[in-house]
Amino acid sequence: MTLISDSLQAMQANILQASNHANRTGLVKLLAVSKSQSADQLRAAYLAGQTAFGENYVQEAIVKQSELADCKIEWHFIGPIQSNKAQLIAQHFDWVQSVDRLKIAQRLSKARGEAALPPLNICIQINSSNEFTKSGTQAEELHALAKEVIALPHIKLRGLMAIPAPTNNIEKQHDQFRIVKASLTQLQQSDDLATLELDTLSIGMSGDYVAAIEEGATIVRIGSALFGARQKPSKA
Numbered sequence: 001m002t003l004i005s006d007s008l009q010a011m012q013a014n015i016l017q018a019s020n021h022a023n024r025t026g027l028v029k030l031l032a033v034s035k036s037q038s039a040d041q042l043r044a045a046y047l048a049g050q051t052a053f054g055e056n057y058v059q060e061a062i063v064k065q066s067e068l069a070d071c072k073i074e075w076h077f078i079g080p081i082q083s084n085k086a087q088l089i090a091q092h093f094d095w096v097q098s099v100d101r102l103k104i105a106q107r108l109s110k111a112r113g114e115a116a117l118p119p120l121n122i123c124i125q126i127n128s129s130n131e132f133t134k135s136g137t138q139a140e141e142l143h144a145l146a147k148e149v150i151a152l153p154h155i156k157l158r159g160l161m162a163i164p165a166p167t168n169n170i171e172k173q174h175d176q177f178r179i180v181k182a183s184l185t186q187l188q189q190s191d192d193l194a195t196l197e198l199d200t201l202s203i204g205m206s207g208d209y210v211a212a213i214e215e216g217a218t219i220v221r222i223g224s225a226l227f228g229a230r231q232k233p234s235k236a
């Protein structure tokens with residue numbers, strides 16, 4: 001068995017190497033995707049220096065968060081959002097990367113305000129390869145959604161997240177990530193969004209993070225390459 005501290009160290013070295021190879025200067029944040037991992041496994045990763053964790057299922061995350069209440073962890077929600085879970089998510093996470101429609105953004109903002117918490121960092125999830133996932137807003141709708149989202153008082157739009165179709169074809173990986181990056185650039189250059197700090201491009205998972213970093217990822221979301229293959233997915 002590989003120790004989590006070894007996996008983390010190896011991953012950080014790989015991320016640095018990919019960043020250098022792409023002449024990137026900014027930091028690429030490693031988000032440890034910890035769905036289906038136990039609180040003990042998260043604690044081991046935390047003790048090895050990992051502070052940002054991504055979870056897909058609200059109930060599962062809340063249980064772990066209470067077991068890890070003594071740790072200074074930055075929690076990211078990265079799973080599909082049912083509107084009746086938006087309130088819980090707003091209250092238990094620092095970031096929500098999977099916002100794909102206005103109704104969810106409105107509920108997150110409202111709940112965040114009611115809980116008197118600082119603005120929630122969010123990314124809009126875009127659907128970059130239509131067939132693969134139903135989640136994510138379409139590129140054509142992105143600008144209109146972004147405009148409505150930034151008008152909400154208790155959330156802070158930080159950028160885009162995408163989950164392109166998994167492929168071993170490196171060229172395809174680059175093509176898919178380039179589309180997402182282009183969407184972010186378009187937002188950043190929109191006159192009517194110009195005051196925003198859209199600094200986040202969350203692309204890249206265990207199988208394609210190198211290509212993602214080369215295409216400009218600022219967050220990579222890594223699960224199995226850190227923790228090993230997952231057991232069957234848990235339920236929300």
Ligand SMILES: *Cc1c(COP(=O)(O)O)cnc(C)c1O
Binds near residue numbers: 033056079207221
């Ligand atoms: C599970 C998951 C990941 C991590 O996937 P790995 O292939 O295990 O690295 C990243 N992002 C999202 C949205 C996920 O659901």
